[in-house]
Amino acid sequence: MTLYEAETEAETEAEAGAGAEAELVVHHRESAADGVLVLTLRHPLGETLPVWEPGAHLDVVLGPGLERQYSLCGDPADRETWRIAVLREAEGRGGSAYVHGALRTGDKIRVRGPRNRFPLEPASRYRFVAGGIGITPILPMLAAAEEAGAEWTLLYGGRTRATMAFTGELGRYGDRVTIAPEDESGLLDLAAVVDDVPQGTLVYCCGPAPLLDAVEARCPAGVLRLERFRPKERATTGPDTGFEVVLARSGRTVAVPPDVSVLDAVRAAGVEVLHSCTEGTCGTCETDVVDGEPDHRDSVLTDGERAAGETMLICVSRCRGRRLVLDL
Structure with a gap:
C-alpha cells in the first residue's frame, strides 16, 4: 500500500479507473517554464474524476497512433481537475509538438487511467x-x-533555471529543496544525496536517462525507486527465437515469431490487450504469467519482480523457453 492511503471504496474506484477511458476537456493551459506547458483537464459535464495517488500517470490519446504518458502533478485531493505538464521535445515523436502547437483550451482529448507503477511507499525518510x-x-x-x-x-x-518547472511552488518548502541549474552549479552533487543513505530512507528519482543511470550506479541496494520516460538499454538474456503463447482463459495457442512481439502476436490473433507505449516503460500491458519463464526486457519491473516471474510486459519481453502460458 502506498503512503497516500484512501478508504476501501476509493481504492476500489482507483483500481477500476486504471483501465477506464474517458473524454476530458482542456480547461486551462499555461506555461510553467521555457518549453513546459501545463494542462488542467476536467470532465466536460463536471463529473467527479477517479482517485489517484502520487506517482500515477495518464495515457493520453492525442490522435491515431499518437498516444503518450504524462504524470499527474496536481493535488490528489482535487477530484474536479487533473494537471499534467508536457515538455516540448525537439527530437520527440510528435506528441509534445501536438500538445504545444495544436491543443487549445476547450479541446477534448481521450485519456486512460490513472495507473501507477511509481507509488510512494511508506518510509520515515525520503531523498x-x-x-x-x-x-x-x-x-x-x-x-x-x-x-x-x-x-x-x-x-x-x-539545464537552466528558466527551463525548470514549478520552482515557484517548491519555494514553500524552504531549504529542504535544492534548486541546482546546470549552468549555475554544474552537475548535480549526487554523492551528497545517495551516498551513506540512513536506514529507513527511500530514494525516489525521475528524469533523463543519464541521471537515472548515475543514481542507480551509486545508490545502495534496495532503497532506490525510479521511473523512466525512455526505455533503458536492454541487455537481452536470450535470443529472439520463436515460441508459443497459450492463452489460459481460452486455451488457444498463439505462435510468436522471432521478429514479432507477444503483444502484436496476440492482437493479430484477435485478442485485445490494453497497451500504450510499446517500449516497456509505461506498464500498461503488464500481464500475469501462469507458466513458463519470461525473458524480461522492460524498464518497469524491479529486480525482485523479474526474479519472481509472475508478470511480464508483453510489448517487449519474450520467453526463455519454448512456451509461455499467460492470463489472457
Missing part, C-alpha cells in the same frame, strides 16, 4: 532527485511526505 520534467511525478510525493510527517529533501536539476 528525492528530479531532473527536468522528471519533477512532475515527484511534486505530489513531496506534499504526501509532508502530510505524513516524514523527513525529506529534494535535489532538483535542469
